[in-house]
Amino acid sequence: MKAIVSIARILVGVLFIFSGFIKLNDPVGFSYKLQEYFSEPVLDIPFLIPFALIIAIVIVIFELVLGIMLLIGYARKFTSWSMLVMIIFFTFLTFYSAYFNKVTDCGCFGDAIPLTPWESFYKDVILFILILIIFFNQKFINPIFSPKYHKWVIFISFIASFAFCYHVLMHLPVFDFRPYKVGNNIAEKMSVPEGAAEAVFAYEWKFSQNGEEKIIRNNGAYPQVEGEFIGVETTQVEEGYVPPIHDFVIESEEGDITGDILSEDKVLLIIAYNLRSTEREGYKAVKSLSEEANQKGYRVIGLTASGDQLQNALKKKYDLNFDFYQTDETALKTIVRSNPGILTLEKGTITQKKHWFDASDIEL
Incomplete structure (x- = not known):
């Protein structure tokens, strides 16, 4: 049993540290996931949405430090109870999401390792069993350091976690696992490779024959049968290939201009997914950068999900010399974890991506 507990202790501790660090690298992204859980269609606790970022930071730092506490054998009773x-809670949450198909990705490992709802649930079940082994055999959890050093290890872990979190909030995630990372070509990530798997659907055709309902199941061809057609139900059996980027569209008053933007030699993108909550202190730097970009032959545009009224008010207040175009809010949140954020493109390839705080680091 001592050996089993030791193995469980290492597996659980390492997993908590890894999961916590991945989310700590992108606390804003994890807060978006919490907002999804807090929304009315899921847990229906929308009053927590404004506090999602604070809750995200507390959870991931606590998760990471708990993993360290388990590995070094510090406060084993508190650690075991906290993990249990x-x-x-998370096993219930992932089961609820999977069973009712509420959240398509739990966010357990951020964008580094996307998991389906059922994969997340099975992972939590295994973790639950390992934690139960630890919980009922706490006597086998021996400290690996002298107890007098434990508090210092935990204190340093907390300070390092908060410092790292502050850094990524004031800049951007150190490790970018999203399809919009620097070096990726947006158009290529939107394309479907030749021979890629296509979605498979099952069709149930309903007809009325002599007053009785008849159902014919096939792969989509309209059945050649007698009777009055009632309706058809379509069910997806297998999911086809979904490109890494599938929701990036730039809309102007004239229509879709995505292709035009992605074919430009030099583009400066100012991304502000929501102009109501945008950090207005960043627009002094944005204005200065956009003016320099115009002088150097860049096409400068803003992307937002907010309407014309907010766009015009922001442009007037900060005397901005570029226009905003419409793009899906979720896509913009995925592109850059800053509001506003700044990107440079060369024929659709992302060459630079910065938080507005680092606007001066953009090289034109």
Whole structure:
């Protein structure tokens, strides 16, 4: 049993540290996932949405430090109870998401390792069993350092976690696992390769024959049968290939201009997914950068999901010399974890991506 507990201790501790660090690298992204859980269609606790970022930071730092506490054998009773409570809650949450198909990705490992709802649930079940082994055999958890050093290890872990979190909030995630990372070509990530798997659907055709309902199942061809057609139900059996980028569209008053923008030699993108909540202190730097970009032959545009009224008000207040175009809010949140954020493109390839705080680091 001592050997089993030791193995469980290492697996759980490492997993908590890894999961916590991945989310700590992108706390804003994790807060978006929490907002999805807090929304009315899921847990229906929308009053927590404004506090999602604070809750995200507390959860991921606590998760990471718990993993360290388990590995070094510090406060084993508190650690075991904390892990048990956390895994019970998250196992319920992932089961609820999977069973009712509420959230398509739990966010357990951020964008580094996307998991389906059922994969997340099965992962939590395994983790729950390992934590139960630890919980009922706490006597086998021996400290690996002298107890007098434990508090210092935990204190340093907390400070390092907060410092790293502050850095990524004031800049951008150190590790970018999203399809919009620097070096990727947006058009290529939107394309479907030749021979890629296509979605498979099952069709149930309903007809009325002599007052009785008849159902014919096939792969889509309209059945050649007698009777009055009632309706058809379509069910997706297998999911086809979905490109990494599938929701990036730039809309102007004239229509879709995505292709035009992605074919330009030099583009400066100012991304502000929501102009109501945008950090207005960043627009002094944005204005200066956009003016320099115009002088150097860049096409400068803003992307937002907000309407014309907010766009015009922002342009007037900060005397901005570029126009905003419409793009899906979720896509903009995925592109850059800053509001506003700044990108440079060369024929659709992302060459630079910065938080507005680092606007001066953009090289034109």
